[in-house]
Amino acid sequence: MTSGDLIALMPLLILTAGSVLCLLVGVLRPGKYLYAAAIIVVSSALLWSCALPAEAVLSGLSVTPFSRFSSAFLYGTGIIALLLAYSYNIRHGIVGEEYPATILFALTGMGAACAATDLLMLFLGLEAFTFAFYILVAIRRDSSRGGEAGLKYLLNGTLSAAILAMGMALVYADRGTLRLAELASASEGAHEPLFLAGCCLILLGMAFKLSLAPAHLWTADVYQGAPAPVTALLSTASKGASLAALLLLLPLFGAWHGLHDILWLVALLSMLAGNLAALVQNNLKRMLAWSSVGQMGYVALALVAAPAGGVRAAAFYLVAYAAAGLAAFGVVSVLPDEEERDTIEACRGLGYRNPLAGAVLAAAMFSLAGIPPTAGFMGKFTVFAAALRGGEITLALVGILSALVAVFFYLRVVVVLYMKPSALPVEPVHMPDVAEMIALLVPIVVVVLVGVYPQPLLELLEKILIRS
Amino acid sequence: MPGHYPLLTILIFLPLAGCLLLLPLWNRASIARPVAFGVAAVELALTGWLYASWQVLEGVPTKLPGYLLLEDAPWIPSFGIRYTLGLDGISLLMVMLTAFTFCVALAVSWNAIKERATLFLTLMLVMEAGIMGVFLALDLALFYLFWEIMLIPMFFLIGVWGHGRKIYSTIKFFLFTMFGSLLMLLAIIALHLLHAQQSGVATFGLPELMHTRLPFDTQLWLFAAFFLAFAIKFPLFPLHTWLPDAHTDAPTAGSVVLAGLLLKTGSYGLIRFGYPLFPLAAQALTPLFYTLALLGIFYASLVAFAQEDMKRLIAYSSIGHMGYVAIGIAAWEPVALSGSILQMANHGVTTGALFCMIGMLDERAHTRDIAAFGGLWGKIPLWSFFFLIFSLTSMGLPGLNSFVGEFLILAGTIHKSPLVVVLSFVGIILPLIYMVRLLQEVLFQQERQPLALADLDLREMAILAVLLLLNIWVGVHPAPLLDMIHLPVLLLTGGAP
Numbered sequence: 001m002t003s004g005d006l007i008a009l010m011p012l013l014i015l016t017a018g019s020v021l022c023l024l025v026g027v028l029r030p031g032k033y034l035y036a037a038a039i040i041v042v043s044s045a046l047l048w049s050c051a052l053p054a055e056a057v058l059s060g061l062s063v064t065p066f067s068r069f070s071s072a073f074l075y076g077t078g079i080i081a082l083l084l085a086y087s088y089n090i091r092h093g094i095v096g097e098e099y100p101a102t103i104l105f106a107l108t109g110m111g112a113a114c115a116a117t118d119l120l121m122l123f124l125g126l127e128a129f130t131f132a133f134y135i136l137v138a139i140r141r142d143s144s145r146g147g148e149a150g151l152k153y154l155l156n157g158t159l160s161a162a163i164l165a166m167g168m169a170l171v172y173a174d175r176g177t178l179r180l181a182e183l184a185s186a187s188e189g190a191h192e193p194l195f196l197a198g199c200c201l202i203l204l205g206m207a208f209k210l211s212l213a214p215a216h217l218w219t220a221d222v223y224q225g226a227p228a229p230v231t232a233l234l235s236t237a238s239k240g241a242s243l244a245a246l247l248l249l250l251p252l253f254g255a256w257h258g259l260h261d262i263l264w265l266v267a268l269l270s271m272l273a274g275n276l277a278a279l280v281q282n283n284l285k286r287m288l289a290w291s292s293v294g295q296m297g298y299v300a301l302a303l304v305a306a307p308a309g310g311v312r313a314a315a316f317y318l319v320a321y322a323a324a325g326l327a328a329f330g331v332v333s334v335l336p337d338e339e340e341r342d343t344i345e346a347c348r349g350l351g352y353r354n355p356l357a358g359a360v361l362a363a364a365m366f367s368l369a370g371i372p373p374t375a376g377f378m379g380k381f382t383v384f385a386a387a388l389r390g391g392e393i394t395l396a397l398v399g400i401l402s403a404l405v406a407v408f409f410y411l412r413v414v415v416v417l418y419m420k421p422s423a424l425p426v427e428p429v430h431m432p433d434v435a436e437m438i439a440l441l442v443p444i445v446v447v448v449l450v451g452v453y454p455q456p457l458l459e460l461l462e463k464i465l466i467r468s
Numbered sequence: 469m470p471g472h473y474p475l476l477t478i479l480i481f482l483p484l485a486g487c488l489l490l491l492p493l494w495n496r497a498s499i500a501r502p503v504a505f506g507v508a509a510v511e512l513a514l515t516g517w518l519y520a521s522w523q524v525l526e527g528v529p530t531k532l533p534g535y536l537l538l539e540d541a542p543w544i545p546s547f548g549i550r551y552t553l554g555l556d557g558i559s560l561l562m563v564m565l566t567a568f569t570f571c572v573a574l575a576v577s578w579n580a581i582k583e584r585a586t587l588f589l590t591l592m593l594v595m596e597a598g599i600m601g602v603f604l605a606l607d608l609a610l611f612y613l614f615w616e617i618m619l620i621p622m623f624f625l626i627g628v629w630g631h632g633r634k635i636y637s638t639i640k641f642f643l644f645t646m647f648g649s650l651l652m653l654l655a656i657i658a659l660h661l662l663h664a665q666q667s668g669v670a671t672f673g674l675p676e677l678m679h680t681r682l683p684f685d686t687q688l689w690l691f692a693a694f695f696l697a698f699a700i701k702f703p704l705f706p707l708h709t710w711l712p713d714a715h716t717d718a719p720t721a722g723s724v725v726l727a728g729l730l731l732k733t734g735s736y737g738l739i740r741f742g743y744p745l746f747p748l749a750a751q752a753l754t755p756l757f758y759t760l761a762l763l764g765i766f767y768a769s770l771v772a773f774a775q776e777d778m779k780r781l782i783a784y785s786s787i788g789h790m791g792y793v794a795i796g797i798a799a800w801e802p803v804a805l806s807g808s809i810l811q812m813a814n815h816g817v818t819t820g821a822l823f824c825m826i827g828m829l830d831e832r833a834h835t836r837d838i839a840a841f842g843g844l845w846g847k848i849p850l851w852s853f854f855f856l857i858f859s860l861t862s863m864g865l866p867g868l869n870s871f872v873g874e875f876l877i878l879a880g881t882i883h884k885s886p887l888v889v890v891l892s893f894v895g896i897i898l899p900l901i902y903m904v905r906l907l908q909e910v911l912f913q914q915e916r917q918p919l920a921l922a923d924l925d926l927r928e929m930a931i932l933a934v935l936l937l938l939n940i941w942v943g944v945h946p947a948p949l950l951d952m953i954h955l956p957v958l959l960l961t962g963g964a965p
Contacts (some may be wrong), residue, residue, distance in 0.1 A: 354582075371620065371646075372613045381609075385547065385657045401651045407646050411623075411639060419627040419635055456548040 001058065005025060008056035008063040011045035011071065012111050018042075019104035026097020028395050038100035039079055042107060046075040049111075056060050056368075060121040065464040067115035073319065074110045075360075076235045078103060080326050081233035083439035088229050088333045094139055103233070104301045106132035106288040110241035116250075118178040119168045122245055129241060130157050133234055137226040148229060156218040157197020160208035167201025170194055171252070184251035191299070200252055203262055204251070209242035212300055215267035216293045220281075223289035224342075229331030231285060232397075234363050235292050238321035246355055247311060250303075263304045268398060270297030276400040284344050287409060288328055291368060294406060296319045302383045305390025312384035312461045319457065320450060322377035324367035327443040331361040334432045334440070344413055345444065349422030356432060360440045362414045365445045369410035370403055375450035382458075469517055471525060475551040476539050479514060479563065480600045483593035484509055490590050497585035506597065514566040518560055522952055527562045537728030543610070546658070548670030554606040557953040558809055562603040563734055567726040569820055570596045575931050576824045577721035580831055581629055584688065588629060588721075595621035597723065602733050608656045609672040612649070615733065619645055622722065622730065629719040632730065637710075637717040644710040646696030654884075655693035659745070663687070667745055673769075680742055691749035694742045701734025704757075704794060708787050712835035715783035721825025723779065727786050727823055727960035728816035733810045735793050743800060744960060752799050756943055759890050761794035768899030773905065778829075781906060782822045782937070783900060785862060789815050789870070795892055796877035803960050804880025809953050814861075814942060818870055819857045821935040825851065830930055832921045836918040840904065843915035846925040850910050854932045859903045861939055866894060869942035876963045 006013075020043035026034055049072040056063045082103060089099060109128025116122035134157060138150025174195040175186055208215040223231045252260040274294025281287035299321075302314035332342065334357055335350075351358030367376035380403065387396040401444055432440060450457055486507035493500040518525075518536075525536040532538060543551040547739045555563070574592060578593075581588045601614030619642060628637035630748070656672070662678040664670045671677065684688070700707045715723050730750065743750045765788045770786035793815070796808030828851065830836050845852045860869040882889045921944070942949065 152692055366620065372616045377613075377616070381548075381657070382655070384654060385661070386652065388657050389661055396654060398656055400827070404643065404647055408639070408643060411642060414623075415627060415639065417633055418624065419638070453543075455544050455546060462546065 002056075002198060004054060005056040005058055006053060008054040009058075009061070010052075010054075010309070011048045011075070012108055012115075014045045014048065015104050015108040015111065018045075018246045019101050019108060022097055022101040022104060022135050022222055026101065032086065034081055034097050034100045034215055035089075037440075038104055039082050040053045040190050041104060041243070042075050042078050042082065042091060045107070045111075046079070049075065060118050061115045061336075062117045062448040063115055065112075066244075067246075068424065069241065069460065069464050070114040071111040073322075074114070074240050074244075077233060077240065077322060077326060078206050078328065080137045080439045080442060081197050081229050081237070083435040084232060084330050084333045085227075085229040086435050087433050088227065092140065092227065093142075094227065096134070096166070096307060099139060102132045102135050103159060105129075106136070106233070107237075110237060113241050117180055119171065119180065120178050122180075122248065123165060123168060126242065126245055126275070127161050129238060130161065130209070133157075133230070133238060136232070139223055140227055143225070145225040146227070148223075149222045150223075152218055156208065160205045160215065161175070163201050163208075164205030167203075167205060168200045169202065170198030171199075174198065180248060184213065184254065186382045191254075196256070196258065197260070198202045199256070199263070202249060202252075203259075203266075206242060206246050207266060210239055210246070210296050210299070211293050212266050214266075216270065216273065216296075219458065220277075220286045220289040221291055224283060224285045225291075228285070228335075229328055230358060231337035232333065234287070239292075239296065240318055243314065245302075246375045247315070250306065250311070257308035260304060263300055264392070264395060267300035267304055268296050269394060270294060270300055271399055271402045271460060272297075273403045274302070275409075279405060281409070282415070283398070284332055284347065285329075286340050287344065287413075288325070288332075289364055290452055291409065291422055292321075292325065294402065295325075295368065297402075298380065298383050298399060302386050303388040304395060305392055308386055308390035310383075310386040310390060310459070313382040315461050315465065316382050316454070316458065317379040323443045323446040323450070324364040324374070324376055327360050327364040327367070327440060330436070330440045330443065331357045331364070334436050344416055345415050348420045349417075351417040353422065354431065356437065358417045360444050362417055363444050363447060365410040367451070369407045371407070373448065373451045375447045375453065375454070378451055378454045446450050469530060470521055471537060475514065475518065475580060476537055476555055476604050479511060479567075480553075480597050482514075483597040483600070487590045490586055490593070494586050497582075497589075500586045500589050501578060504593060505571070505863045506632055506917065507593060508567065508570045508574050511596065511600075512564075512571050513799070515567045516563045518555070519564060519952075522557065522560060522604075526865045526955065534956045538606075538947060542787065543607075544672065547609070547672070548664075549609040549672050549930075550607050551610060552607040552673055553604040553610075553830035555604060558739065558956050559603050561809065561813055561949060561953060562732060563600060565732070565816050566596065566599050566603060566729055568817055569725060571748060572820060572824065572931055572935065573721040573728075575723045576724065576827060578927060580720060584628065586870040590623070591624050592725075593723065593831050595625075600732065603736060606674045607672045608660070608674060608677065611737075611741070612653055612656060616732070616936070617736075617887060618733070622726065623692055624952065625722040625725075626714060626718045628721065630717040631719075632717045634717045637713040638858075640710045641714040642891060644700050644707070645697075648700040648707075651693040652697035655690045659690055674741065674744075682746070682747075682885070685748070687746045687749040688752065691742065691746035691753065695738070695747070695753065697950070698734040698737045698742055699760070701737070702730060702790055702794060703731070703734070703764075703786075703787060704760045704791075705767060706760070708764065708768070711787060712780050712783045715786070715823075716777060716778070716780045720823060720830075723783075723823040723827070724820045726785075728820040731786070732788055732812045732816060735790070735797060735808065738797055739809070739960065743797070754800075756962065757794060757798040758885065761791045761798060762796070762888065762891050764788065765791035765892060765895040766898065769895065769902060773898075773902040774901075776838055778826050778838055778906065778910070779823070781902065782819060782826065783840070785818050785902065786815070788895070789819070789862070792874050792892065792896070793879055794875050795888060798886075799877075799881040799884045800882055800959050801880045804884070805957050805961055806950055807876025807878075807880055807954055809874050809941070809957065810946060811870070811877060813949070814869040814939075817935055817938055818861045820856055821854075821932065824935070825855050825858065828924065829921075833919050838909050840919070841910045841915050842913040842917075843911075844921070845911045847919075848917070848921050849927065850859055850924045854924075854936065856907060856911065858939070859934060860905055861943075863900050863903050864920075867940070867943050869939050869946070870945060872946045961965050 113125025278290035367374035370380040598618030605611035768787035773779035
């Protein structure tokens with residue numbers, strides 16, 4: 001390993017060291033300063049990834065523009081989640097150094113997954129951050145709902161990890177290599193049943209991580225039970241890292257047409273299941289969870305059209321979704337006493353009682369619904385452009401009609417925020433503190449900026465996706 | 469001269485800048501109101517300046533024939549989306565109508581909106597920007613963006629300051645319009661891709677896309693998507709059900725903008741985009757268009773006759789009047805099309821005025837039930853006088869503006885389709901029936917409930933007087949406006965069937 005490699009790997013090293021130090025120092029001197037320290041650690045990893053164009057190819061890992069910018073994006077969401085978690089955890093009595101340490105560990109896993117060049121490292125990265133989420137989801141030891149969510153996530157997660165590992169093993173058994181590049185170049189010719197079985201299992205495992213139908217059923221329970229800042233991270237960064245991993249895996253399938261058919265079906269099911277189920281939810285977090293299944297359906301729709309520029313559309317859509325999702329779950333985490341009253345109706349009049357939170361949630365809803373001038377609209381635009389270019393007219397039509405369904409349940413939230421009188425008695429409003437304000441404003445500024453002028457992001461994605 | 473400034477951009481972004489001015493005035497509605505009105509007035513002055521110099525501008529050729537002003541800049545090169553704005557006579561008329569309607573809407577809601585007034589004003593200005601954008605955009609993606617943006621403020625306007633079943637109405641309004649727009653979005657993207665396939669140039673620009681060679685059935689599908697989006701806004705007969713609800717439950721300013729401008733975006737879209745982009749499909753669907761328009765005229769008029777709520781009655785009459793606009797567009801012939809475009813402006817002024825007046829009455833009596841009133845002629849003579857005149861306009865009395873528009877529409881259409889004209893002549897009688905009933909019951913009958921009503925104050929009188937002057941001016945001397953839209957109409961109809 002040269003010093004150049006070391007420089008390129010530094011963000012991962014910073015995060016790992018930060019995580020370990022956080023645990024060690026936390027034992028000696030517990031305190032809230034650990035969150036600030038964790039934020040500084042992640043910020044330095046983020047700056048390092050963005051600013052230093054150092055690249056390295058090691059065995060298993062290679063730092064490319066793709067890995068640098070995807071991990072920078074993931075670290076960014078991590079910072080927002082930490083900002084939200086700081087006072088959320090004080091309010092909800094979540095103490096201990098394991099929280100920031102686990103988040104740092106999760107981000108390390110995500111960074112590794114984005115940079116993987118062989119199946120083993122990819123698996124390690126994916127499971128590292130999923131493992132961290134097992135802990136984070138159930139971190140409220142006194143909450144039965146949290147425990148339930150943690151158990152559900154753990155059982156489903158280990159099953160999917162097993163499926164993923166089995167798939168990779170089958171691929172290895174057939175091709176005799178774990179290196180993604182070699183696998184991709186070997187995928188040109190005919191495909192053996194063993195290899196195809198492996199591919200299908202890998203896809204299923206990834207569908208779990210991305211909560212794509214039919215592996216989506218865990219989503220609603222886990223999102224509801226987990227603390228809101230954790231859900232914010234789970235629904236955005238975890239999806240982002242999984243998509244990055246899936247993009248790395250895509251060349252593996254070569255020109256196999258089954259991939260198209262499977263993704264086609266997955267996209268269709270996710271868009272329909274997610275958007276229809278979200279229609280009948282009364283709990284804000286459950287509604288967002290189901291809607292995120294639908295949102296991932298649009299990502300899959302873009303991937304169906306991968307040969308027609310769908311990869312960039314998928315990545316763009318995910319960034320847009322993540323910004324709005326972070327904002328939405330950010331608002332959920334500043335709502336008072338979210339365990340008991342996290343129904344949509346409880347937000348009555350929030351737009352006037354807590355103007356910042358209300359406006360942010362409303363803007364997030366408009367973005368998720370795909371109404372301009374928000375990033376969500378530009379995301380839908382790119383996805384549908386890719387889908388039509390790829391000739392997927394049926395799927396595009398289903399997508400646009402389910403988007404109409406989605407408009408209804410997203411608008412319901414806006415209606416409750418601004419158009420229904422406040423419920424009586426009016427509970428005390430928790431005004432966001434500075435950290436939360438930053439955590440709410442940054443994603444919404446991204447939503448609006450990307451919605452009005454998406455060109456820089458599109459160019460960046462173009463660049464990193466071509467070179468990867 | 470306006471050509472030296474990016475005036476079109478200013479028209480769109482000035483109201484948004486005005487929103488920033490309103491931010492520090494969040495709790496001071498008494499200052500915010502004049503500020504917002506001032507911004508709207510500056511907009512009106514700018515459009516007035518454009519109107520004063522359109523003949524000069526026509527003498528200076530631009531890149532596109534018929535256009536007075538063009539602004540163009542790259543916006544999202546990755547997709548070939550440009551920030552292209554263009555102003556021709558038709559847009560100018562619509563832009564003038566927009567600026568004027570917003571002044572009226574802000575003035576009429578001066579005292580009516582007390583709660584959260586600054587939020588209301590902000591939304592109004594955002595909507596003004598959106599509607600200006602719709603009437604000026606020449607890039608389909610940009611057009612779509614504005615088309616959607618203008619919905620959000622209206623959604624809040626009805627939902628927050630409305631009456632009755634406001635939440636039901638506003639969601640219905642939003643979903644109906646979104647349904648059409650989303651399919652139109654797919655059609656826009658599809659057209660873009662087909663053009664890119666043919667010419668290798670990725671663009672959403674209207675002038676370029678007009679040259680796309682499309683097979684007939686493709687054209688039909690794409691036109692159907694556009695037509696659906698515009699027909700919902702229009703609203704044409706089976707798609708109109710959102711309109712009475714939205715109108716009835718909206719605050720007065722909302723109704724004025726809805727009737728005066730949002731409906732016009734539908735007809736404008738059809739004229740600017742639908743017909744020029746898909747001439748063959750449009751021609752093929754003309755019989756359907758005629759049928760829907762005629763059905764709308766008859767159906768809406770009959771339903772209007774049965775209404776008990778004055779605002780609902782006017783809302784239905786609005787559907788009927790827009791039916792004539794639809795006939796003029798369907799004929800796609802210079803005289804009829806000019807009539808339609810003029811009628812769009814006329815309808816905005818007349819129906820806007822009627823909605824204002826019902827709002828004023830509602831503020832005093834707190835009811836809009838026809839059965840509650842009677843003998844208003846004796847009690848509030850000024851109000852009654854204006855109401856009578858605007859109702860007469862709505863019936864198409866010669867000398868008032870609606871007559872000119874409807875006459876031109878029918879005179880132009882008669883060469884194309886005599887049967888349609890005969891049927892619509894029958895339809896012209898129907899507004900007479902329900903409006904006379906309305907006038908008889910509200911103005912002239914014996915008083916039915918003792919209501920203490922004050923007559924118009926100075927502000928209200930000023931608004932109505934301006935509307936009335938405009939009404940009579942267009943009714944007696946429409947030539948300047950017709951001259952203004954003459955060239956673009958000829959260019960439009962020359963290229964299409």
